[in-house]
Amino acid sequence: MKLTLYYRPGTCALASFLALEEAGADYDAVDVTDRPDLLASLNPRGKVPVLEVDGHTLRENVAILSFVARRYPAASLLPQDPFEEAQCLSTAAWFASTLHIDYRRFLKPAVYSPEHAARQAISAEGALQYSRDLDELDRQLRGKTWLHGEQRSIADFYGLVFVDWAHRSALYDPGWTGIGQWAERLRQRSAVARVLKIMGSPLVAGDKKC
Numbered sequence: 001m002k003l004t005l006y007y008r009p010g011t012c013a014l015a016s017f018l019a020l021e022e023a024g025a026d027y028d029a030v031d032v033t034d035r036p037d038l039l040a041s042l043n044p045r046g047k048v049p050v051l052e053v054d055g056h057t058l059r060e061n062v063a064i065l066s067f068v069a070r071r072y073p074a075a076s077l078l079p080q081d082p083f084e085e086a087q088c089l090s091t092a093a094w095f096a097s098t099l100h101i102d103y104r105r106f107l108k109p110a111v112y113s114p115e116h117a118a119r120q121a122i123s124a125e126g127a128l129q130y131s132r133d134l135d136e137l138d139r140q141l142r143g144k145t146w147l148h149g150e151q152r153s154i155a156d157f158y159g160l161v162f163v164d165w166a167h168r169s170a171l172y173d174p175g176w177t178g179i180g181q182w183a184e185r186l187r188q189r190s191a192v193a194r195v196l197k198i199m200g201s202p203l204v205a206g207d208k209k210c
């Protein structure tokens, strides 16, 4: 099976990248930062990540993560128990539908309004909601090693995207000790460290990207 991940550093493609690397998959990774035509040919929405599977394209992190977990069962990227698995997918859906969108409102308010004053309000509200989202994530992580099940899962990889973005945009709260310890646990994993390096995501303050 030929797998190619198309990504841009600093983006939510980090989640899919981490899953492929942790799965031990044999894949190519292509940075499409300066290749908008290539990206447009793979995804008319112009968004990363895209996973090409034997010439067929798969879009959306939730789908890519689920595919990688099922394609590489030995890597145990989803909990075994069906209810825990559903909880894991529930968290992934929450990330895609809520955290990503709140951050987008914060970072790209122009998408939502042509009015300068309205944009400021949209951005401020996005930042507020994003902080609340991460408060919730922090509460979920307190006293736990991983988000779901006994091992790291696709939810943990996806969650790291939002911690990275919080660092990049100075929205990170050092009081999030649940998040801090969990992120450090992830960072200690060699596969995670490799991908964070390629993605330029040291999990410290830096350029805003989304």
Ligand SMILES: N[C@@H](CCC(=O)N[C@@H](CS)C(=O)NCC(=O)O)C(=O)O
Binding pocket: 010, 011, 012, 013, 046, 047, 048, 049, 059, 060, 061, 062, 096, 210
């Ligand atoms: N729900 C999608 C979101 C994809 C997405 O918004 N990707 C961003 C990067 S984080 C992107 O490529 N944006 C390009 C743009 O909006 O121009 C997923 O999770 O795969």
